[in-house]
Amino acid sequence: MRHTGSLSIQASQPKLLSGEHRPLTISLLVAVALVSYNNLSVAAALPSMGNDLGNVGLLPWVITAELLAAAVAILALGPTVDSYGVRRVFRASMIVFIVSSLFCAVSPNMQTLILARIVQGIASGGVIGASISTVGLAYGADIRPKVYAAVSAVWGVMGIAGPAIAAGLIGLFGWRSIFTVTLPVGIVATAIGWNRLPGRREENIVNKFDVRGLVILTVLTIGLLMAASADSLRLLWWLLIAVVFGVAYYRHARRTYHPVVELDHLTGRRWRYLHITSTLAVGGGTGASAFLPLYLKGARGATETQAAFSVLFLVLGWTVGAFISSKLQSRMHSAYVVQAGSGLLVVMGLFAVVVTGLELWIGFLLGAFFFAGIGIGSITTAGLALLQGRAQQNEMGRVSSAHQFLRSLGFAYGAAIASSVIFLVVQQRIGDVEAIRDLLGGDADAVDLNAEVVDALQAGYVWALAVTSGLTVVTMASAVKLVRSIGMFTPID
Numbered sequence: 310m311r312h313t314g315s316l317s318i319q320a321s322q323p324k325l326l327s328g329e330h331r332p333l334t335i336s337l338l339v340a341v342a343l344v345s346y347n348n349l350s351v352a353a354a355l356p357s358m359g360n361d362l363g364n365v366g367l368l369p370w371v372i373t374a375e376l377l378a379a380a381v382a383i384l385a386l387g388p389t390v391d392s393y394g395v396r397r398v399f400r401a402s403m404i405v406f407i408v409s410s411l412f413c414a415v416s417p418n419m420q421t422l423i424l425a426r427i428v429q430g431i432a433s434g435g436v437i438g439a440s441i442s443t444v445g446l447a448y449g450a451d452i453r454p455k456v457y458a459a460v461s462a463v464w465g466v467m468g469i470a471g472p473a474i475a476a477g478l479i480g481l482f483g484w485r486s487i488f489t490v491t492l493p494v495g496i497v498a499t500a501i502g503w504n505r506l507p508g509r510r511e512e513n514i515v516n517k518f519d520v521r522g523l524v525i526l527t528v529l530t531i532g533l534l535m536a537a538s539a540d541s542l543r544l545l546w547w548l549l550i551a552v553v554f555g556v557a558y559y560r561h562a563r564r565t566y567h568p569v570v571e572l573d574h575l576t577g578r579r580w581r582y583l584h585i586t587s588t589l590a591v592g593g594g595t596g597a598s599a600f601l602p603l604y605l606k607g608a609r610g611a612t613e614t615q616a617a618f619s620v621l622f623l624v625l626g627w628t629v630g631a632f633i634s635s636k637l638q639s640r641m642h643s644a645y646v647v648q649a650g651s652g653l654l655v656v657m658g659l660f661a662v663v664v665t666g667l668e669l670w671i672g673f674l675l676g677a678f679f680f681a682g683i684g685i686g687s688i689t690t691a692g693l694a695l696l697q698g699r700a701q702q703n704e705m706g707r708v709s710s711a712h713q714f715l716r717s718l719g720f721a722y723g724a725a726i727a728s729s730v731i732f733l734v735v736q737q738r739i740g741d742v743e744a745i746r747d748l749l750g751g752d753a754d755a756v757d758l759n760a761e762v763v764d765a766l767q768a769g770y771v772w773a774l775a776v777t778s779g780l781t782v783v784t785m786a787s788a789v790k791l792v793r794s795i796g797m798f799t800p801i802d
Contacts, residue, residue, distance in 0.1 A: 333447055334456070336502035337440055338463050340403070343491060343498050344433045345467040347410070350475035350487040351375075351426075352599055352620050356606050356613060357484040364419040366742045369728030372599050373721055374423050377534055378430025379437070380717035381527050384569055386438035387710030388518060395439040395446065395706070396506045402435025403499040407492060414488035434717065438710050443506050445697040445705040453697060454635035457690045461631030467624070476614040522561055522569040529554040530718065534725055571704075574711040579699045582791040583692050584712060586647055586784050588719040590688045593780030594654050594681050596723025597661075597773045598623045600731060601678070604770040608763050609671060622675045626682020633683065634690040643691040643698075644795050648788040650687030655785055657681035658778030666771045688784070689716070723780070727773040734769035735762075 352372060359365045382402075389398055409429035416422035444456045478486040532551035535543075562568040574580060602616035611619070630650065637646045661677035663669075693712070700708040732742050744762045 330448070330452075332505050333443070334459070336498075336505035337443060337456075338459060339498045339501055340399070340436050341440055341460050342463045342467055343406070343494055344436050345463060346471045346474070346494075347406075347429070347433065347491060348375075350471050353471070353475040353602055353616070353618075354479055354484040354487055355600075355603055356616060357479050358419075358422070359603075361484065362416075362419040362422065366732065367419045367423065368603075369600075369724065369732075370423045371419075371426055373534065373725050373728070375426040375430035375433065376717055376721035376724065377530065378427040379434030380530060380714050380721060381523075382431040382434030383438040383710050383714045383717055384526055385518075385523055386435055386442070387707035388567065388569055390439065390442045390706030390710070394506075395443050396504070398435055399439040399502055399506050400499070402432045402439060403495060403502070406432035406436060407495040407499070410488045410491045410495065414485045416485075434713075438713050439506065441693070441713050442706045442709045444693075445700065445709055447506075450694070450698050454638045454690060454694045457693055458631045458635040461628045461686055461690065466628075471621070473618065476618065479613065517567070519565060519567060519569040522558065522565060525554050525558045525561060526569065529558060533718075534721055570711050570714070571707060574704070574708050575715075578794070578797070580696060580708065580712070582787045582794065583647075583696050584715045585787040586651065586791060587689055587692045587712065588715045589780050589784045589787065590651065590654055590685050590719070591716050592719030592723035592726075593658065593777045593784070594685045594723075595623065595720060596727040596777035596780070597770065598678055599724045600727055600770065600773065604766065605671065608766040608770065611671075619675060623678040623682040623685075626679040626684075627686040627689075628682075630683035630686020630688075631690040632686075634687040637687075638691055638694060642792075642795055643695040644788075644792045646691035647688050647695075648785075648792050650684040650691070651781075651784040651788040652684075654681055654684030654688070654781050655778075657684060658774070658781045662771065662774045662778055665767075665774055668767070688788075723777055726780075727777055730773040730776050731766070731769035734772055735765045738765035738768065 355368060355371065358371060359368045386398055406429060409425055409432055412425040413422060413429060416425055440460070444453055444460075448456050474490070475487050478484075478490060529551055532547050532554060536547035536551060559572070562570070562572045575584070598620065601619045605611035605619050606613065606616040634646050634650070637649075657677045657680045661674055661681070664673040664677060693709075696712055697705065697709065735742050735744075739761055744759065
């Protein structure tokens with residue numbers, strides 16, 4: 310017998326691609342591949358988008374708005390899955406994803422692109438949330454770590470293929486082609502998964518959807534996000550809005566029979582430190598990475614192709630970390646794996662600050678992101694396995710969605726904080742963030758003529774790394790608390 314998370318399992322384990330699991334696994338991984346390509350290709354195309362559409366100050370919202378919308382969609386997903394099953398959620402989400410991709414491709418300006426990305430984020434949140442819930446519902450606890458490792462492997466493959474495809478498409482057809490290429494793939498993915506995911510179960514109870522709670526949490530989420538990216542004069546106002554709606558939701562959830570998110574699923578002792586650790590890991594660990602292509606092209610003189618490929622190092626590390634985590638969980642408790650990943654993430658974050666601040670070889674920075682990705686992959690994979698091992702079947706959708714919601718907020722807030730720091734530093738140093746556009750579309754001569762802008766972007770990225778890396782330090786304290794909770798909760802298969 311070997312110990313994995315809180316569970317003892319036999320040496321003989323089911324295979325992901327066995328006859329029992331093969332159709333479901335293939336459809337699950339194809340859907341995840343589509344969404345992961347979308348995320349990675351957009352990050353790689355940011356410099357081209359900024360150069361073509363202008364309004365560079367709005368550029369971070371191309372990523373942040375999509376992440377925010379995905380987080381809100383996941384809020385609505387949990388109760389819907391527990392009532393109607395994941396199959397209906399998957400079908401609707403894939404259709405909306407295809408249509409929104411088309412609108413992204415034809416956007417005439419930055420504002421329209423951001424609106425289209427919001428709709429795309431809603432669809433992406435539905436696809437990812439349905440996929441995560443499917444793992445908890447359709448796979449046993451003994452095989453879940455392998456499923457998460459396979460999902461991370463898809464992200465890793467797309468980490469290589471996504472930027473490569475994006476760079477090639479951008480060079481040949483422009484940035485709009487990164488969206489049009491998803492249309493036929495999305496149609497195929499929808500057809501494959503149409504009847505593969507679990508449908509409604511007998512134990513599912515259809516409850517009235519908590520529209521009021523969803524609206525309150527949406528405003529709360531927006532308030533927190535705007536506070537993370539607002540200047541000092543507006544910060545207090547957005548924080549006040551967040552506090553008011555936070556209190557409103559607390560009171561609402563206590564009085565509502567089936568709120569959109571149960572308070573226990575957010576702050577309960579079973580989940581508390583799992584949420585905190587994973588959210589801060591993805592937020593602090595990935596916040597500045599979203600703007601790595603922008604930094605390398607604008608401040609380090611990298612080519613568009615080199616900048617596009619830079620995003621793959623974190624993703625590859627994440628994949629490696631997921632596989633390492635799945636192996637370690639067969640030998641030690643999942644909480645210890647989370648703690649080890651947290652330590653590695655903190656060290657690599659601080660190392661990245663030093664490398665960037667001293668303007669050392671770019672390879673050191675890319676290596677830091679790779680090993681930080683290993684830390685994040687270890688944390689998230691082990692954390693999800695432990696979380697779903699503690700959940701009942703009839704709450705799997707809501708618990709998984711609450712966790713994914715918080716992780717999505719981590720992505721969104723990490724990117725928002727990083728962008729806020731970068732553009733604040735640039736604004737203070739040169740007084741015009743639009744000056745960055747000259748670097749994005751330019752050649753070596755343009756960079757030489759804008760040395761002051763280069764220095765401002767360099768300083769801004771260093772500070773962004775410092776702030777987001779500081780967030781990861783808190784993951785260690787939370788991981789220690791998680792380790793201390795070992796044995797307090799009975800695992801559920």
